[in-house]
Amino acid sequence: MAGIWLDVLDEIARTCSAHGRDDLLQTVRQKRTQLLDPKLRVLVIGEPNQGKSQLINAIINAPACPVGDGRTTVLPTVVQHAEAAYAAVAQAPPPAPGRSAGTATVVAVERTPVALNQVAAGVAGTVGRRPGGGPAYVEIGVPRALLGAGMVLVDTPGTDEIAAVGGAGPVASPSRADTVLLVSDSTRELSVTELDMLLHVMRSHPNVVVVQSKTDLVADWRAVAERNRQHLADAGIPAPVIPVSATLRLRAAAADDRALNAESGFPTLIARLQRDMSGKADQLARVAVQAVARTVVEQLAAPLRAELATQEAEEQSGPISRLHAAQREVDELRRCSTRWQNSLNDEVADLLSDIEYDLRDRTRQILRAVDEAFDTADPLVAWDTFQDWLERSLVEAAEANHEWLIQRCDWIARRVAANFARYGYDVLPPWSMTMPEDFGERLPELERPKVDRFTTGQKLFTGMKGSYGGMLMFGLATTLAGMPMINPVSVGIGALFGGKSIRDESKQLLRRRQATVKTAIQRHVDEFFVRVIRDCRDAARQVQRMLRDHFTGLTEELQEAIVQSFRSAKQEADTDAALREQRQREIRLKMTRLAALYEQSQQLSGPRSAPGLLEPRA
Amino acid sequence: MTVGVRLDEAAWGLLHQALDLYRANSRAVGQLRHQVARLEEPLRIAVAGPWRSGKSTVLNALMGEEVAPVEGADGAFTWYEDGAAPRATAYPVGQPAQELTVVKSATGMRVDLGWGAGEVRDIVVQWPTRALRQVTLIDTPALTGAGERGRVSVMDRVLRDADAVLFLTRDGRDSDLRVLESGRESAVGQAAPVNVIMVLSRADETGGGRIDGLLTARQLARRHYRDPRVGALAVNVVACSGSVGLAGRMLSESDFGALAVLAGVPRAELEAHLLSADRFCRGDLPVRMDPDLRAALLDRFGLFGIRLATTLVRSGFDNRVKLSAELIRRSGLTELREAVTRCFIDRRDTLKARSALAAVETLVRAEPVRGSEELVGTIEQILAGAHEFRELRLLVALRHTRLGFDAELAAEAQRLIGGDGVGLAARLGVEHEATVQRLWEVAADAQGRWRDRAEDPILPLAQRRGAEVVVRSCEGMLAELAAGGR
Numbered sequence A: 001m002a003g004i005w006l007d008v009l010d011e012i013a014r015t016c017s018a019h020g021r022d023d024l025l026q027t028v029r030q031k032r033t034q035l036l037d038p039k040l041r042v043l044v045i046g047e048p049n050q051g052k053s054q055l056i057n058a059i060i061n062a063p064a065c066p067v068g069d070g071r072t073t074v075l076p077t078v079v080q081h082a083e084a085a086y087a088a089v090a091q092a093p094p095p096a097p098g099r100s101a102g103t104a105t106v107v108a109v110e111r112t113p114v115a116l117n118q119v120a121a122g123v124a125g126t127v128g129r130r131p132g133g134g135p136a137y138v139e140i141g142v143p144r145a146l147l148g149a150g151m152v153l154v155d156t157p158g159t160d161e162i163a164a165v166g167g168a169g170p171v172a173s174p175s176r177a178d179t180v181l182l183v184s185d186s187t188r189e190l191s192v193t194e195l196d197m198l199l200h201v202m203r204s205h206p207n208v209v210v211v212q213s214k215t216d217l218v219a220d221w222r223a224v225a226e227r228n229r230q231h232l233a234d235a236g237i238p239a240p241v242i243p244v245s246a247t248l249r250l251r252a253a254a255a256d257d258r259a260l261n262a263e264s265g266f267p268t269l270i271a272r273l274q275r276d277m278s279g280k281a282d283q284l285a286r287v288a289v290q291a292v293a294r295t296v297v298e299q300l301a302a303p304l305r306a307e308l309a310t311q312e313a314e315e316q317s318g319p320i321s322r323l324h325a326a327q328r329e330v331d332e333l334r335r336c337s338t339r340w341q342n343s344l345n346d347e348v349a350d351l352l353s354d355i356e357y358d359l360r361d362r363t364r365q366i367l368r369a370v371d372e373a374f375d376t377a378d379p380l381v382a383w384d385t386f387q388d389w390l391e392r393s394l395v396e397a398a399e400a401n402h403e404w405l406i407q408r409c410d411w412i413a414r415r416v417a418a419n420f421a422r423y424g425y426d427v428l429p430p431w432s433m434t435m436p437e438d439f440g441e442r443l444p445e446l447e448r449p450k451v452d453r454f455t456t457g458q459k460l461f462t463g464m465k466g467s468y469g470g471m472l473m474f475g476l477a478t479t480l481a482g483m484p485m486i487n488p489v490s491v492g493i494g495a496l497f498g499g500k501s502i503r504d505e506s507k508q509l510l511r512r513r514q515a516t517v518k519t520a521i522q523r524h525v526d527e528f529f530v531r532v533i534r535d536c537r538d539a540a541r542q543v544q545r546m547l548r549d550h551f552t553g554l555t556e557e558l559q560e561a562i563v564q565s566f567r568s569a570k571q572e573a574d575t576d577a578a579l580r581e582q583r584q585r586e587i588r589l590k591m592t593r594l595a596a597l598y599e600q601s602q603q604l605s606g607p608r609s610a611p612g613l614l615e616p617r618a
Numbered sequence B: 001m002t003v004g005v006r007l008d009e010a011a012w013g014l015l016h017q018a019l020d021l022y023r024a025n026s027r028a029v030g031q032l033r034h035q036v037a038r039l040e041e042p043l044r045i046a047v048a049g050p051w052r053s054g055k056s057t058v059l060n061a062l063m064g065e066e067v068a069p070v071e072g073a074d075g076a077f078t079w080y081e082d083g084a085a086p087r088a089t090a091y092p093v094g095q096p097a098q099e100l101t102v103v104k105s106a107t108g109m110r111v112d113l114g115w116g117a118g119e120v121r122d123i124v125v126q127w128p129t130r131a132l133r134q135v136t137l138i139d140t141p142a143l144t145g146a147g148e149r150g151r152v153s154v155m156d157r158v159l160r161d162a163d164a165v166l167f168l169t170r171d172g173r174d175s176d177l178r179v180l181e182s183g184r185e186s187a188v189g190q191a192a193p194v195n196v197i198m199v200l201s202r203a204d205e206t207g208g209g210r211i212d213g214l215l216t217a218r219q220l221a222r223r224h225y226r227d228p229r230v231g232a233l234a235v236n237v238v239a240c241s242g243s244v245g246l247a248g249r250m251l252s253e254s255d256f257g258a259l260a261v262l263a264g265v266p267r268a269e270l271e272a273h274l275l276s277a278d279r280f281c282r283g284d285l286p287v288r289m290d291p292d293l294r295a296a297l298l299d300r301f302g303l304f305g306i307r308l309a310t311t312l313v314r315s316g317f318d319n320r321v322k323l324s325a326e327l328i329r330r331s332g333l334t335e336l337r338e339a340v341t342r343c344f345i346d347r348r349d350t351l352k353a354r355s356a357l358a359a360v361e362t363l364v365r366a367e368p369v370r371g372s373e374e375l376v377g378t379i380e381q382i383l384a385g386a387h388e389f390r391e392l393r394l395l396v397a398l399r400h401t402r403l404g405f406d407a408e409l410a411a412e413a414q415r416l417i418g419g420d421g422v423g424l425a426a427r428l429g430v431e432h433e434a435t436v437q438r439l440w441e442v443a444a445d446a447q448g449r450w451r452d453r454a455e456d457p458i459l460p461l462a463q464r465r466g467a468e469v470v471v472r473s474c475e476g477m478l479a480e481l482a483a484g485g486r
C-alpha cells in the first residue's frame, strides 16, 4: 500500500521542482523522510498549565518532563527511547546568513549533556543553552517499551496565542508531527483560543486529538467532555476528545492498580497512539499526503491565480493602456491645432482694432491741440514753430503706437505658444519685432500752407518728402516686453506759442487764415493716420502669417512624433496580447495539472476511513 | 500646617472647571454631574477577569453569601449595592427598566433574568448587608480578547465605571496581562497603578489539587508581585480560592458534621476515596454518607476543599467556627479582604479622585474644545503634584528597586508612605492604641531622619527625591496630629 501514497508524494515533489519552488520541495522531502520513518512523532500542545508535561509523564509512566505551576516548560522537550536515561540540551548553531531555513534542519545540532537532576533547569531554559544560538530544545532519553516501539513525544511550552504554536523551533512544529495532542483541562470547556488553535493546526495537520486532562479534579468532567465535543462539532473540527487523568494514571502505575488505570482514561489514549503508530505507514501516511497535497496545491496555485488576476489588471494598464494614451495624444493634438489657430486669428483681429483706436485717439488729441492753438495764434507768425511741434508730435504718436503694436505681437506669440504648454518645450518663434532706426524720417512731411494769397482748395501740402514704405523690420533681437508706453502728446503746444505776438491785422483775415490752416492740418493728419494704419495692418498681417507658419511647422513636427508613438504602442499591444494569451494558456494548463494531482491525492483514501473521524470513547 | 492641595478638593475643582468649559454641551454636562455625584457615592469595586476565572464566586466570597451570578446575565454588569430590601432591576438597552423577581434561599438569593428580548447592559441588585455599606461590588462579564473593535471592550467599561478593580486571572498569563495593559494608555492610567489588585483566582487548583496547592499559589502571587511588569499594573497580588473561601464563610453545622465524619475515616483510607471526584461521589465510603450530600459537598468545596477541610479537622480545627475561620484564612480570602480594605477602602478618596481625573481626561480626549488643553494641564499637574500619587509611585519604585536603600530603610519608607496601611498607626508602625504624644514623637523622629536623607548631598538623586516624599508624608501626619490635637 505504501507504494501508492509514496508515488503521489513523489509526484508532488516533482511538481514542486517543476514550479521552481525549492522551499516547498524541502517540506515535501522532509515529509517523505518523516513518513518513511517508522517512528510516530506525537506533539503535545495547549495553553499553559493544562498538564501537557504531566500527560507525557503519564503516557510513559516516568517523571521525564518537569511539572510545575506557573511557566514550567520553556524549551520544547523531545522524549524518546534510550537504553539508559539521559538528558541533553540540543541547539542548532546560530542561523548563518545566506543559508535558507529549509536546509537548517539538516545542520547538525550541538548537544550539551545535562545531569538528570538538572532537567528542570534545562527545560526552563536556564541550563545548557548558549545565548545567541539557534532554537534550542531538550532531549530526554528514557528506557520505555512504548518509546522503544517507535514513539517520540514532544512537549512544548504552553501558549494561548495561535501565532506561537510551533514557534519554539522546528522540533515543536506541527508539520513535523504525526499526531498532535491538544491538552485542555477539565476545569473548564474549550476556550475560544483553543478552538482557534485547533482550526489553525487542522489546516496543515489532519491528525489531531483533544486530550481533556485532570478528570480527577472535577465531578462534572463528563459534561465538560460532552460540551467540548459539541464545540468541536460546531467549529467543524473532526478531532476526538479523550478525557484522561494523569494523576490517576501515575497513581495506578505506582500501585499497580488496573482499575484505577482504566479510570484514568489512558488506555484509550494509548490505544489511539498505538493505532496511529501501526497505521502510520498506511492510513496515517495517506492522510498526511492528502494534507501535503492540499497545502502544496494551494501554495502553487496561489501565485498562478494571482498572476491571472494581475494579467487581467495589466490588460487595462499595460500596452493597451499605452495605446489608448497614444490615441488620446493624437486627438489632443488635433484639438490643440484648432485652438491655437483660433486664438491667433482672434488675437490679431483684436490687435488691429485696438491699434487703430489707439492711433485715432492720439491724432485726435493732436488735432484738438491744433484747433485750440489756431483759435488765437496767427499762422503767419507761428508757422515755423508750429510745424516743428506738429511733426514731432505725430512722430511720437506713431512711435508709441508702434511700440505698442510690437508688444502686442510679442504677447500674441506667447498666447498662441501657451497652447503647446503640455508638450513641454519652448515653442516661441526664434525672432521678434523691432522698431526701425529711421522711423521718424519715413513720415509724410508737412509743408507750409500758402496763406498770403490764399484760395480755398489750393493745395497746401506740396507732397510727401521721401517715400514712406513701412515702419517695421524683423530681426533677431531681444523682446520688447516691459517697455514703458510713450506719452501720447509729449509737449504742450500752448507753451510754444506763448511768447509770439500776433500781427495786427484785420480780425477777418486772421480768422480765414486760421481756418485754412486748420483744414490743411486736418487733412494732413488724416493722411498720416491712413498711412500709418495701413502700415500697422500690413505689419500685423505679416506677423500673423509668420506666426502661423511657425506654429503650423511645430504642429506637424509634433504630429509626426505622436503618430509614431501611436504606431509603436499599437504594435506593442498586439504582441503583448499574443504573449499574454500564451501565458494564460500555460497557467490554465498548470492549474489543470494541479487539480489532477489534488484529485489523485484525495483518492488515496475514502472519506469514511479518515482517522480524524474515528472517535474513541471512554 | 497644610501639605499641598488636598486631592479630593483638586478633583472637585477639576470637575467644576470642566463643567464650566463644557457648559454648552448637555451630554458632557450630564457626564460631569454624574462624576461629581460619584465622589460622594460608595466606592465601586468591579470584579473582572477572563472567562470562568471565578469572578462571581469571588464576589460571593467577599459578600459571604451566594448572590452572584444573575442567571442569564451574560454580557451585563451586575451591580450589588446596599439597600433596605432585596430588589433587582434590569436595564435593557432602549427599553424601560424592569423589576426582576428575587428568590431568597438559605445561602443567599437567586435572580433569573429570564427573558430574551433586547440586550441588558446593567442589572442593579439591592441587598441589605454590612459588606456593601462602604462599597458597591460589580460582577462583570468575561473579558473578551483584546482587539474586538467597534464596541467598548469590557475592560474599558470596567475602568470607566469602577473606581477599583479586582482583576482575576488563573495564572497571570501573558494574554491576561495584556488586557490589563490596554487600560494604561491614558495619562491617568499611567500615573500609578492604584486601582487594580491582581487576584490569582481558583488558587485551590494550583498543583492539580495537591494539599499544598494554596501555599504554592501564594508563592506564585509573591513572584508576580515582584515582577516589574505586574508592578506597573497592580498595587497588589493576592492568591485566593473563591470557592474554598465561600465554603468557609458559609460553613454550616451540618457541613461541619459531614466533614468531621469524613475526617474520622483513617487517613490512608480516605485518601483513596479522595483520589478523584468520581471516586468520592461513587465509591463505597466506609462511613454512611448520602451520594447527594457528597455531590453537594464536592460542588461547594471541590476535591481540594474536602481534602483541606478533613485534614484541618484532624489537626485540631474541630468545631465549625474554628474550621470556618481556618478555611477562610487558608483560601486567601482573608488576605484578599485585607488588601481590599488597605488598598481600596482606606484610599477611597484617592481612588474617587482618580476616577474623576480619568473621566475628565476621557471627555477632553473624545471632545476637545478650545481651552481643554488647560484641563489636560490641570490633570497632569494634579497627577504629578498630589502627594497621594507621589506616595503610590514611590511605593512601586521601592517594591522593585528599593531605589538603592537597604532592605530595612526601604521597608521603613514603604511603611511611612502608607504601603502597610494608610492609618497613622500603620504608617508609624506603632500599636493601635498609641497615644497622640507617642505618635507625634515617632512621626517627628522619622521626619527628622528622612529630612537628613533628603538633604544629604552624597546620596543619589533618586534616593533624595524618594526621601523628600517620605518627609512630606511625615509632615502630613504631623499636621493631622496637630489638627486632631487642637
Ligand SMILES: Nc1nc2c(ncn2[C@@H]2O[C@H](COP(=O)(O)OP(=O)(O)OP(=O)(O)O)[C@@H](O)[C@H]2O)c(=O)[nH]1
Residues within 6 Å of the ligand: B049, B050, B051, B052, B053, B054, B055, B056, B057, B058, B069, B140, B141, B142, B201, B202, B203, B204, B205, B240, B241, B242, B243, B244, B302
Ligand atoms: N476549584 C475552584 N473552582 C472555582 C473557583 N471559583 C470558581 N470556580 C468554578 O469555576 C466555574 C466558574 O465560576 P464563576 O465564579 O461563575 O466564574 P466567572 O468568572 O464568574 O465565570 P463567567 O462569568 O462565566 O466568566 C464554576 O464552575 C465554579 O465552581 C475556585 O476558587 N476554585
Ligand SMILES: Nc1nc2c(ncn2[C@@H]2O[C@H](COP(=O)(O)OP(=O)(O)OP(=O)(O)O)[C@@H](O)[C@H]2O)c(=O)[nH]1
Residues within 6 Å of the ligand: A046, A047, A048, A049, A050, A051, A052, A053, A054, A055, A066, A067, A068, A069, A070, A071, A072, A073, A074, A156, A157, A158, A159, A213, A214, A215, A216, A217, A244, A245, A246, A247, A248, B206, B207, B208, B209
Ligand atoms: N489533578 C491533576 N492535576 C494535574 C494533572 N495533570 C497535571 N496536573 C497538574 O497541573 C499542573 C500543571 O501541569 P504541567 O504538566 O506542568 O502543565 P503544562 O501544561 O506542562 O504547563 P506549562 O509547561 O507551564 O505550559 C501541575 O501542578 C500538575 O500537578 C492531572 O491529571 N490531574
Ligand SMILES: [Mg+2]
Residues within 6 Å of the ligand: A052, A053, A054, A066, A067, A072, A073, A155, A156, A158
Ligand atoms: Mg509543561
Ligand SMILES: [Mg+2]
Residues within 6 Å of the ligand: B055, B056, B057, B069, B139, B140
Ligand atoms: Mg460570572
